[in-house]
Structures are given as C-alpha cells and as structure tokens.
Amino acid sequence: MIAALILGSYALLLALLGPRLLSRWPTERLPRLTVVMLQVVTCSFLTAATTAGLALGLTLLDTLSHLDPEIDRCADQLPINDDSPVGPFLGWFGLIAAGTLLLRVAFCMTATFYSAWRTRRKHIEILRILARADEELGVLVLDHDEPGCYCLPGRPGTIVITSSALTRLSPSQLGAVLAHERAHLAGRHHFAVAFARAIHRTAPRIRLLGLAEEETRRLVEFIADDAAVKRSGTAALVSALAVLGAGAGSAPGFALGIGIDRRPAASSRVTRLYPQRKIGRRGLALGALGSLLLIIIPVLLAAISVVSVVHGCPPDPDGDALGLSVSAVSFR
Secondary structure (H helix, E strand, C coil): CHHHHHHHHHHHHHHHHHHHHHHCCCCCCCHHHHHHHHHHHHHHHHHHHHHHHHHHHHHHCHHHHCCCHHHHHHHHCCCCCCCCCHHHHHHHHHHHHHHHHHHHHHHHHHHHHHHHHHHHHHHHHHHHHHCEEECCCCEEEECCCCCCEEEECCCCCEEEEEHHHHHHCCHHHHHHHHHHHHHHHHCCHHHHHHHHHHHHHHCCCCHHHHHHHHHHHHHHHHHHHHHHHHHHCHHHHHHHHHHHHHHHHHCCCCCEECCCCCCHHHHHHHHCCCCCCCCCHHHHHHHHHHHHHHHHHHHHHHHHHHHHHHHCCCCCHHHHHHHHHHHHHHHC
16 A cells, blocks of 8 residues: 555656656757656656555555565555455456556557558558669669658668659758768667657557657657768758758658658757757766666665565554463563
C-alpha cells in the first residue's frame, strides 16, 4: 500500500509537471541529451505506474500477500487490508491495471515496429524498380519534379534523393544534405522516433507522452543538422534547406527527411544554427545528472517502499504479548 501510494504519486506528478518542466529546458541547445531524457522520462512514468498497480495487488490480495510472511503481517495492520471488503477490490484493480498496461506496452511496441518495418520493406521494393543507384554518392536517385531527400534504416541504410534535388543543389549543399541523412542512419534516429511513437500509443491521452513524441521527432532533425554543419558549414545547410523546403512533403511519413516546411514552428530549425551562447560544462553536467535521477528515482522509491514494508511496520501486538508470556514463564 505504501509502495503503491509513493509510486502512484510519483507517476502522477511526472505526468502533470513533466510538460511544464520540459518547456523550460533548453531543448534546442541540448538536442541529443534531451532525446535521451525524454525516453527516460516516459519509461520512468510507465514503470512507476505499473509498479504501483503490482504493489496494490501484492499488499491487498490475500493469495499474493501470503507469499511473504513479513509482508502479510504488515499488510494485515493496514487500515485497508485483505480482510476488508474494499481491500481485495483495490488489489484486483491494481493487478489488472498493471497487467493491462504491460500488455498494452508490448502490443504497441510490437505493432509500431512491425508496421514500420513492413512499410519500409514494401517501399524499398518499389524503389528497386523506380529508382536508380548512384554508386559514387551511395544513394538511390528517384525521378521526381520536386526536390527532396530522405533515408530509410536497414543494413545498410538507404538514402533516397530526387533528380530535381540533384539538379538544384550545389556540391556543398549536396554534401550537407547527405551528411544530414547519414547522421540519421548512424544515430539510429528512426528507432528513437518509433520508440516514442509506441510509448505515446500506449496512453494517447497523457500529454507528457504526446509531447515526448513531438519533441523527439523535432530534436533528431536538430542532431542531424548539427552533423551537417560540421561537415559542410551553416551557410551550405541553410541554403540547402531553402532549396528542399518546397519538397518537404515528398518524403514518406515513415522516413526521416531533411526537408523543412513553412510553419512558424519550423523556423527554429534555422535560427538555432546561427551563433548563440553555448551550454557550458556545468549545464551539461546538470542535464546528465537530471537524466540519471529520472532513472534512479523509480527504483529508489520502490526499494524504500519495500524496506518500509518489511522493517518499518509496527510489531505484531499478539506476537509481542506471546513473547512476553513466554519470557515470564521461562524466568519462573
């Protein structure tokens, strides 16, 4: 019961305060660390929620609490226990909720990754017919009137660029575009996006999970942009984005492409590339510490809860009385 309250409260606070804290976090200046942090936050939320349900079942269901005599003794002293009419109901509710959540996570993970794999496989089969390989660039060239470029994961990954993009891009711009797509493949950004999508599908009404998916999609583009800047410079990448902007919609939804749309939110992708005050080592250390704490806190809360149940419950009055009686008899 104590574990359920602690872990449930942690999950609730994380869901409510997580989006607000994330809005104050310098995501655009720490994209790589933020992607890791988002994955940790979402996993931390689901772990805490699942463990809270399991704790309810373990404490309030007579069959489960009897597995450990110490837990059973402590559970019997709670205001709501397995002898009360409400206790078994809450125990079954927590156990069923935890099991349902685990099954939901497993289903969404399997469905999301399998669907993405099957769709990409079919798309690659079509590209083998319609596109031609450019051995020098290591890409597939697709004849299309709109400029565009995107990549598909695999072994090895596939980069697709349209003939219109090859015509319009200068050598430096083309180098920036290809560096961007290769950064996606090297960083396994498709996996990060699919993982965030699967977690969001698990509980679509939780704003924290939806925000984590949106930010992950945005931040992997920032990470790839930074790699392109190191390869070809800011000017080459910005001008390439201007060329490919009109063809942003040519990339399939399951692929990652360099194209940028015309929404106001997309302007941050260009403005962040220009010189700005960088995050120092202290900021990086604090960010890494925050991510580490998000991993440790659920485990620590569960451990504290277990210890409090095993060692923190009051002694059994009947057991103490029996012990005193035995001691008195022995003394005589």
